Amino acid sequence: MTDVQTRPAPRASLLAAEDIRLALSAVQDPELDEPITDLGFVRSIDVSPGTAGAAVTVHLRLPTSFCSPNFAYLMASDSKDAVAALEGVAVVVVELDDHHDSGLINAGLAADAGYRGTFGHEAEDSLDELRWTFRRKAHTAAMERSLTELLRADRGLAEADVGRIRLADLPPGHTKAALLRRREALGLPLEPGARVLVDHRGLPYPPDEVPMALRRARSTRISIDGNAHFCRGLLRTRYAGSGADQNERPEGAEPGDRHTLLPITVKENA
Template identity: 85%
Template sequence: MTQVQTRPAPQAGLPGRDDIRRALGAVQDPELDEPITDLGFVRSIDVAPAARGAAVSVHLRLPTSFCSPNFAYLMASDSKDAIAVLPGVDTVTVELDDHHDSGLINAGLAADAGYRGTFGHEAEESLEELRWTFRRKAHTAAMERCLTELLRADRGLAESDVGQVRLADLPAGRTKDALLRRREALGLPLDSAAAVLVDHLGNSYPADAVPMALRRARSTRISIDGNAHFCRGLLRTRYEGSGADQTARPEGAEPGESHTLLPITVKENA
């Protein structure tokens, strides 16, 4: 684990290293649906005195050098934005280490060029569209966790009947809370009478389509959980000691359940 000395802030009330790390806890890996702090992607944090507050420098690392540039840029850009809004922060520098596009991404972040300004003609799709794609997947996985938990608790409930399950039928707890957060992020109804098994637009499924919808949701959840486990292992292999920076998830816990979803709009400058 890379240790970076935190220099004292020039005056009381300025953010420290712990404040920066808490802010970064709201930044999610879009594919894994977990905070970058829990995954161990934050390599170092440095806080130093600056002219009008604190100068913050953060280095990020990823499990491989060929992780998707879209995801890499999104996490780095979100990190910069999450820190910049903290009271007392003067300047923010976020750099991505050891990635095949590190130079390009770091230059774009330093210039506040935005996604399209950074990648130019290679930026074929909107990152905001990509963000919504993964928000939908996160909702699907959270929905499946709730329904599977209910099926295990009530052996008399058949898979074909879960289309009739309402939010009011779900037991209170971390799994339901996580689903409600994902529904809110998509603008889906949160009232107790709302159906649980819905698509990303909030539409319920016909009775004969319910089992297949649940199986597809289960496949999505398994994929997300499996990728997260795989990436954690790759990071530990790539960076000795990085496992100490990873936060183990409690048995049955939702990814990032103690963190809020960051409401950031990606800069799309031409």
């Protein structure tokens, strides 16, 4: 009598929509600095098991039909890369719904044409340059949150004095952890003695420029937070019931502080 061994099911058959959603949580809206899953931009996820691996289809939606095409393409492209990196996934289709450039973007994604191949002469900057720009803004906002938290905790600390604050002076917690992640993503120093208030090159400001640098950072943070709140409302207005797919972050929490950050450089064909 021949023994019949039961083989474990392939990973593809075990993949579920929640596995895909978890992978998508690493994809950020570049302008809002929040995961597309928290913002409610993921409209639907379909997973179909196959012998060679799972076929995954993801539909994305945005607050308006005229959201910036380069932002829209970046999120859709990053979504495809994030899902394709999962073990057991054989085919990934990501489609952007109800956008004025949906046809162009979806065709480019399907053909793996890359950003420049999709938009041609209209693609002024590369996706990497776009990611750098908004990752720097995200770092600026995280830097301001950390310093403002310290100022509120220490009433004896003046704004003019924050230029001397070092990473070791920040209290542990999610605000500091988020700042460290963003510094790491930009290649900025992580040593305890590194200054907190720095420019995008990691250079500290002269003492007389510190108050203005902090105010500019606060303006950046307020803009990011305000735009995120506005876009959440627009999405709920545009798509009935989409509010159920949004995760509001707790008071004082850092945007996406439960999620990892994608690397700056992701697959992009010329």
